[in-house]
Amino acid sequence: MDIGIDDATPAVAASQRAAAYLRDAILSGEIKPGERLRQEGIAERLGSSRLPVREALRILEIEGLTEHEANKGARVPLLGARDVDVIYQMRERLEPLALTESMPRLNAIDLERLSEIQERIERSPDIASFLRLDREFHLLTYARCDTEPLSSTVTRLWNSTQHFRRIFMTLTGPGKRWIVNAEHGLLLDAIRREDAEGAASCLQAHIRRTRLELARHPEVFASELSAVE
Amino acid sequence: MDIGIDDATPAVAASQRAAAYLRDAILSGEIKPGERLRQEGIAERLGSSRLPVREALRILEIEGLTEHEANKGARVPLLGARDVDVIYQMRERLEPLALTESMPRLNAIDLERLSEIQERIERSPDIASFLRLDREFHLLTYARCDTEPLSSTVTRLWNSTQHFRRIFMTLTGPGKRWIVNAEHGLLLDAIRREDAEGAASCLQAHIRRTRLELARHPEVFASELSAVE
DNA sequence: AAGAGTCAGATTGGATCCAACTGGTGGTCC
DNA sequence: GGACCACCAGTTGGATCCAATCTGACTCTT
Incomplete structure (x- = not known):
């Protein structure tokens, strides 16, 4: 059916899109070390629920771009x-x-x-x-x-x-x-x-x-x- | 109020318990490389919903104990x-x-x-x-x-x-x-x-x-x- | 006026339900 | 008889709601 040209970004999963967005923001310096990442705000900006954002933050943790603390959320690591x-x-x-x-x-x-x-x-x-x-x-x-x-x-x-x-x-x-x-x-x-x-x-x-x-x-x-x- | 002695393991979060359980199972060899990890079964065994298990699988991925493929789930990596x-x-x-x-x-x-x-x-x-x-x-x-x-x-x-x-x-x-x-x-x-x-x-x-x-x-x-x- | 206890708002953690995707199975058409 | 397509069970991904926890400011006491 949908042979139609892809409209924007339909095929990629929401958690992948969220991870890509945050990865780019951190690597480009838009988000700085020490900064806290609130799930709600990111979800809102991406038009998804918080769940894919939670996944994305874990993916970024694997890549060393964020760190996680229980009940306190994610931050960009601050290195000395x-x-x-x-x-x-x-x-x-x-x-x-x-x-x-x-x-x-x-x-x-x-x-x-x-x-x-x-x-x-x-x-x-x-x-x-x-x-x-x-x-x-x-x-x-x-x-x-x-x-x-x-x-x-x-x-x-x-x-x-x-x-x-x-x-x-x-x-x-x-x-x-x-x-x-x-x-x-x-x-x-x-x-x-x-x-x-x-x-x-x-x-x-x-x-x-x-x-x-x-x-x-x-x-x-x-x-x-x-x-x- | 609850000055009472802690009963079993109340304070640790469910995702942490799930991660600890799986970590032990993989390191002890109970779960072998190449084996697939289905969220439902693990959640059932731990008496929680699938969500903490999803978190746990990501935590283990950070530790190099599992790997993840979109829409296909988690496996223990099989190394040559x-x-x-x-x-x-x-x-x-x-x-x-x-x-x-x-x-x-x-x-x-x-x-x-x-x-x-x-x-x-x-x-x-x-x-x-x-x-x-x-x-x-x-x-x-x-x-x-x-x-x-x-x-x-x-x-x-x-x-x-x-x-x-x-x-x-x-x-x-x-x-x-x-x-x-x-x-x-x-x-x-x-x-x-x-x-x-x-x-x-x-x-x-x-x-x-x-x-x-x-x-x-x-x-x-x-x-x-x-x-x- | 300084400090500690307390309470409300904000934020993360978890449960449940629904949607999308995967892989295999059986049927149909050539 | 073989290849292709539609369908179906099983599994993962996402949305929404509720519970637990943290943060920060306010008040009350001394």
């Missing part, structure tokens, strides 16, 4: 300087592994897309698009890793630190972006050469440098105190 | 040999980090408990109690790490491989347990000496040896095919 440093140490250790597992399975189309994304990163006009493309670039290199719980853990680590990447970029300005571009170039070269060891150590150095640089900018975390309100 | 090998590589990289973060914060009571657990491991009569104590020993060494998402990730890795540890122990018998005991002894010594570096490399060697030994026993995974039914 030590938390973020440890997360970057986790990234240093896990992402080279994810890359090693993924690299032999990357196909020609993947490599094509990686080149394209890298070009677009270099021409990205603002911080928001830079962050989005940077995330897309790295996660695409891990895309064929295809083993749980490695994939989901790496994604969670990216989710947890997205907010601080944005603050850091905003504070320090675009001055350091040429370093990132150079490192991406080295990484992509190693991937093209199918040099797993080289790519892994490139990547580790990239993450390590970012971590140490972040440690030299405590003001990134100081600004968080206001979010507790 | 490569998945488990990658999980052990993750453990090799993450658990030394967790230990490094936790060690300086361990207090006298923690050390006391560790010694006690180690003694009980050596005297553990059967596989089930050995596995339970081994888990308790390692997770206690990470207990003071106290930073997310490191703690939860380590726990998830342990949850995901619990089933294979049991099969492995059952297949190979108690012959190799003296090695485990010796390694635990070395680790505990390093912890007592507050030698973070030594403890970390001890631990890494312990996990690595287990991983390589597991790789030499493919029959551990072959037995999984039957569970798909």
Whole structure:
């Protein structure tokens, strides 16, 4: 019967739509760390009951974007300087592994897309698009890793630190972006050469440098105190 | 008014009780990988409606004990040999980090408990109690790490491989347990000496040896095919 | 005027009913 | 006889209502 063109978003489940909406709002910085998420308001905005929102908040908890406390509801986690440093140490250790597992399975189309994304990163006009493309670039290199719980853990680590990447970029300005571009170039070269060891150590150095640089900018975390309100 | 002594388990929420029940059933091997979890049956057994069970299944998903597919429900994840090998590589990289973060914060009571657990491991009569104590020993060494998402990730890795540890122990018998005991002894010594570096490399060697030994026993995974039914 | 107890509004947790989807079964048509 | 389609039981997803819990402000006491 309904061969008709899909009207808006009919096929996707309400809980999935709610999760997608909140995920985007949190990653884009619209909803800030420490902020409380009331089920009723979200349900109202999406035109559904509270139940799909409850599901969505659990889904986001799996992705590390919210945390839950009994009878008190969901919040976006509020991380301190030590938390973020440890997360970057986790990234240093896990992402080279994810890359090693993924690299032999990357196909020609993947490599094509990686080149394209890298070009677009270099021409990205603002911080928001830079962050989005940077995330897309790295996660695409891990895309064929295809083993749980490695994939989901790496994604969670990216989710947890997205907010601080944005603050850091905003504070320090675009001055350091040429370093990132150079490192991406080295990484992509190693991937093209199918040099797993080289790519892994490139990547580790990239993450390590970012971590140490972040440690030299405590003001990134100081600004968080206001979010507790 | 109700100063009365608490009767059984009134204070804990139904979703928490359901999660605890299922968690125990999965970790003990009562529910096997690949098995489907129907909400109605569980709700009936617990004397609640399906809603707390839905919550519980999401909570378990956060802990890596179940996986969810839209309109099809929850299953216990079914892992292959490569998945488990990658999980052990993750453990090799993450658990030394967790230990490094936790060690300086361990207090006298923690050390006391560790010694006690180690003694009980050596005297553990059967596989089930050995596995339970081994888990308790390692997770206690990470207990003071106290930073997310490191703690939860380590726990998830342990949850995901619990089933294979049991099969492995059952297949190979108690012959190799003296090695485990010796390694635990070395680790505990390093912890007592507050030698973070030594403890970390001890631990890494312990996990690595287990991983390589597991790789030499493919029959551990072959037995999984039957569970798909 | 400072502190603790108390009460009402707001918010989350759970029960019940209904709707949508899945997978298999049997019938029909070629 | 085989393939396709409609139907049906079983299961999950969502809506609505009610109960339990938390929050914050107000009052009463000292």
